[in-house]
Amino acid sequence: MSLSDLASPNVVPLPSTASASSASRLRIPRVGVTIAVAWLAVLAVGALAAAAGLTADPLANDYAVISQAPSLAHPFGTDNLGRDVFSRSLHGAGASAIVALVTVTVGGGLGILLGVWAGLRRGIADAITGFVTDVTIALPSLIIVATIVTLAGPSLPTIALTIAAFAIPVFARLGRSATLAVATENHVVVARTLGASGWRILTREVLPGVLPALMPFVLTTLATAIVAEGALSFLGFGLRPPEPSWGGLIAEGRTQLALAPWVTLMPALLLCATILSINVLGEHLREAKR
Amino acid sequence: MTDSIDPTHHTESTPRDLLAVDDLVVGYGDRIVLDGVSLRVPAGGCVGLVGESGSGKSTLARTILGLQRPRSGSVHIDDGGADHPVQMVFQDPISSLNPHRSTIAIVAEPLTIRGEGTRRQRRETARELLARVGLDPDRFADARPGTLSGGQAQRVAIARALVARPALLLCDEPVSSLDVSVQARVLNLLADLRDEVGLSLLVISHDLAVVRMIADSVSVLCDGRIVESGDTESVISAPQHSYTRQLLEAAPRIPDYSEKRDTA
Numbered sequence: 001m002s003l004s005d006l007a008s009p010n011v012v013p014l015p016s017t018a019s020a021s022s023a024s025r026l027r028i029p030r031v032g033v034t035i036a037v038a039w040l041a042v043l044a045v046g047a048l049a050a051a052a053g054l055t056a057d058p059l060a061n062d063y064a065v066i067s068q069a070p071s072l073a074h075p076f077g078t079d080n081l082g083r084d085v086f087s088r089s090l091h092g093a094g095a096s097a098i099v100a101l102v103t104v105t106v107g108g109g110l111g112i113l114l115g116v117w118a119g120l121r122r123g124i125a126d127a128i129t130g131f132v133t134d135v136t137i138a139l140p141s142l143i144i145v146a147t148i149v150t151l152a153g154p155s156l157p158t159i160a161l162t163i164a165a166f167a168i169p170v171f172a173r174l175g176r177s178a179t180l181a182v183a184t185e186n187h188v189v190v191a192r193t194l195g196a197s198g199w200r201i202l203t204r205e206v207l208p209g210v211l212p213a214l215m216p217f218v219l220t221t222l223a224t225a226i227v228a229e230g231a232l233s234f235l236g237f238g239l240r241p242p243e244p245s246w247g248g249l250i251a252e253g254r255t256q257l258a259l260a261p262w263v264t265l266m267p268a269l270l271l272c273a274t275i276l277s278i279n280v281l282g283e284h285l286r287e288a289k290r
Numbered sequence: 291m292t293d294s295i296d297p298t299h300h301t302e303s304t305p306r307d308l309l310a311v312d313d314l315v316v317g318y319g320d321r322i323v324l325d326g327v328s329l330r331v332p333a334g335g336c337v338g339l340v341g342e343s344g345s346g347k348s349t350l351a352r353t354i355l356g357l358q359r360p361r362s363g364s365v366h367i368d369d370g371g372a373d374h375p376v377q378m379v380f381q382d383p384i385s386s387l388n389p390h391r392s393t394i395a396i397v398a399e400p401l402t403i404r405g406e407g408t409r410r411q412r413r414e415t416a417r418e419l420l421a422r423v424g425l426d427p428d429r430f431a432d433a434r435p436g437t438l439s440g441g442q443a444q445r446v447a448i449a450r451a452l453v454a455r456p457a458l459l460l461c462d463e464p465v466s467s468l469d470v471s472v473q474a475r476v477l478n479l480l481a482d483l484r485d486e487v488g489l490s491l492l493v494i495s496h497d498l499a500v501v502r503m504i505a506d507s508v509s510v511l512c513d514g515r516i517v518e519s520g521d522t523e524s525v526i527s528a529p530q531h532s533y534t535r536q537l538l539e540a541a542p543r544i545p546d547y548s549e550k551r552d553t554a
Contacts (some may be wrong), residue, residue: 006512051473090524136503178430185386186380186382186385186386187385187388187389188380188389189355189380189386190377190450191388191399191403193355193356193357193376193377193378194374194399194400194403194454195374195403195404196399196403202389204388205388208388208390209389209390212297219385245305
């Protein structure tokens with residue numbers, strides 16, 4: 001997975017695409033959903049606790065405990081500068097969460113609004129929006145995001161907003177197709193004949209039908225945004241060390257793999273478990289819609 | 291013929307044409323769907339429009355509503371300045387109700403859009419109309435459309451149309467998705483409303499029995515042209531056009547709902 005996954009949604013979460021063959025697919029067991037929710041809750045509490053300063057200082061060097069294996073004092077071990085990997089991983093979770101939430105709220109919000117607007121207006125507005133989204137989706141997003149972040153300086157807001165910008169066209173495209181399905185319903189026609197404003201039709205008649213259809217994709221996007229930030233940091237375009245982020249931590253640990261594998265392994269496990277949990281919830285939502 | 295009559299003043303002796311459709315031509319691409327259709331609905335009258343699917347009935351409805359632009363010809367509605375001159379009742383009542391809103395909000399919507407009255411007054415009006423269409427407001431005000439039966443949903447749609455105070459109620463297959471037992475009751479409701487409110491009705495249906503029960507006159511639409519029109523009983527008892535005869539023969543039975551009207 002990489003940032004380019006943002007631009008190639010393999011899920012089109014529209015009711016009409018629920019095929020007969022999907023019924024035979026293995027369903028997510030209830031316990032899996034529970035574990036996924038529990039994991040995300042624990043992680044959120046941990047990240048908040050870390051942000052509140054309840055864990056060890058993620059930047060503090062302690063040369064007495066360089067490259068130590070996981071222990072009670074350092075549950076995830078320490079790195080080659082004696083920093084606590086547990087604390088650094090939790091701090092990294094905060095950065096990932098911010099990137100993911102900004103991507104979904106800003107990128108998803110603007111994209112869906114644009115798509116619904118285009119789907120309702122049709123005509124020239126729709127054609128222009130469609131052309132621009134198609135072109136944007138075809139761009140090599142990872143390279144462009146890396147360039148923008150390098151030029152603008154690798155701060156968390158820059159990274160989050162740049163990744164969010166690349167989510168806009170995908171949400172716009174999905175929002176548009178979901179809108180086309182809803183817009184033909186008679187209650188939308190009635191609202192038009194009653195002279196409802198475009199904004200009222202959009203917010204009252206169309207969006208409530210479109211948003212639930214897009215929820216599975218919103219969850220998938222949380223995951224891809226986290227991975228995108230990880231990829232950026234791993235390649236050195238993300239948050240500058242020593243500021244912790246999951247991709248950056250995994251990248252840092254590469255040079256210490258032989259001596260202290262936990263430096264890479266622990267944040268990588270957190271990342272995998274989080275992505276898996278989010279995707280499990282997304283799939284669960286998709287199943288619930290069938 | 292309507293020029294000399296005050297639009298707010300309806301008299302039975304000189305019925306003005308509330309809806310006048312003249313020589314309407316509508317097409318999609320190079321396909322002509324309506325080819326020179328003319329139709330009149332007198333004020334307070336009920337006109338039936340019958341035809342098989344594909345004959346252009348729904349296109350005519352969309353054109354009257356202003357959702358479809360005609361190639362030529364005109365649609366004139368003598369509405370006397372009504373905010374919403376035409377309201378429509380659809381074949382699929384569930385789809386005509388926003389599934390995410392309560393029944394009371396849906397019925398009050400025309401007033402909400404006009405910004406008429408306070409929220410409380412609007413809800414009160416909506417409750418009155420729910421009661422008028424035969425739905426207990428206490429039970430149905432907060433119901434979501436998904437929990438309603440087809441007949442109940444159609445009643446909600448009719449209540450909303452009435453709240454808009456239209457001059458013309460356009461019913462496109464208003465009962466064809468409903469159970470036979472419910473069909474007659476919804477048709478009775480429409481007939482009663484016509485008498486009480488002075489509503490004019492244009493009822494589009496493929497079913498001559500529906501039209502026979504409710505309409506004074508009927509026009510038969512075939513391949514985008516009106517092939518026959520006249521008084522409902524005479525068209526049904528002595529059809530002039532071969533297509534009308536086909537329609538009558540194709541109908542399995544023409545039950546006379548009008549006898550049930552008094553008892554329902």
